[in-house]
Amino acid sequence: MSNTMKSYIYASAGGPEVLESQTRPIPEPADHEVLIKVAAFGLNRADVQQRKGVYPPPPGESDIPGLEVSGVIARVGKQVTGFAEGDHVAALLASGGYAQYVSVDASHLLDIPEQLDLVEAAGLPEVASTVVSNIFLEGQLQAGETLLIHGGSGGIGSMAIQLAKDAGATVIVTASSEEKIDYCKSLGADEGINYREEDVLQRIRELTDAKGADLILDVVGAKYLAMNLKALAVGGRLVIIGLQGGAKAELDLGTLMGKRARVIGTTLRARPAAEKTAIVAETAQRIAPLLGSGKLHLNVTKKFDFEDLISAHEYFDSGTHVGKIVVRA
Known part of the structure; x- marks a missing residue:
């Protein structure tokens, strides 16, 4: 595995044109975290608000935008239990999702059934x-x-x-x-x-x-x-x-x-980690039976490739979309 990854940041506040591709080091997961090889990430209104300069990431969080991803666990921190390398997961983030890899607190993960489309699962955690x-x-x-x-x-x-x-x-x-x-x-x-x-x-x-x-x-x-x-x-x-x-x-x-x-x-992004842990646990309890039975529609109505992220933001800004937009990493 290379030590670097592709990512996007906002070079300044403004329209979709401020998105800038950057090469960054792959993050090292802490003992309570897992490293996810990102399959896709969801595009949310909060991302657009951050792009416009009115919704900055919480202090100490990555300048890479993105509040939710899906993917495969590539590395597991020493204190993590219940998850292993190769597991399919989705994750709730404070930032960092617009990248090929992201580290996340293991208590903020949702287990994704193997039969569920992993790219579409990127539209699940935040909503x-x-x-x-x-x-x-x-x-x-x-x-x-x-x-x-x-x-x-x-x-x-x-x-x-x-x-x-x-x-x-x-x-x-x-x-x-x-x-x-x-x-x-x-x-x-x-x-x-x-x-x-x-x-x-x-x-x-x-x-x-x-x-x-x-x-x-x-x-x-x-x-x-x-x-x-x-x-x-x-x-x-x-x-x-x-x-x-x-x-x-x-x-x-x-x-x-x-x-x-x-x-x-209320807001979700800036909540303390412990509050997010409780929310994710309640979310998992409510959606797991629906995911397992195929009764929960993820409503991903548009998919973009990583290189077309600017187009994804333009489409979001148009106001014509329904459901979720996800971007393949």
């Missing part, structure tokens, strides 16, 4: 961990409740639909076209709202018999805050995981208190 941490651990979704997902056709939405339905929830999504709504329904969504043509709040009230949603998973932020509060049921929870519609808005405390509602803001 699955994000969904599990936010709709189950933070949002406390229960069977029989109604979940509203904004941006249902994206990678996170695609996973959230499936896991929420498996947990016995009713799922309503918003999306920008009828085609995207049809895609969401093919994954199990019960209802879809075209936010470009319909009054979202009115439709939520109609679909829930004026009760509202018990849980809302929101990637929009400020632009939707007032509407989301009105759309919540009594005792509802609003989990904000993205700021595509801005970061600052006025909060109507009267509505919040009157509904005994909760507003929860």
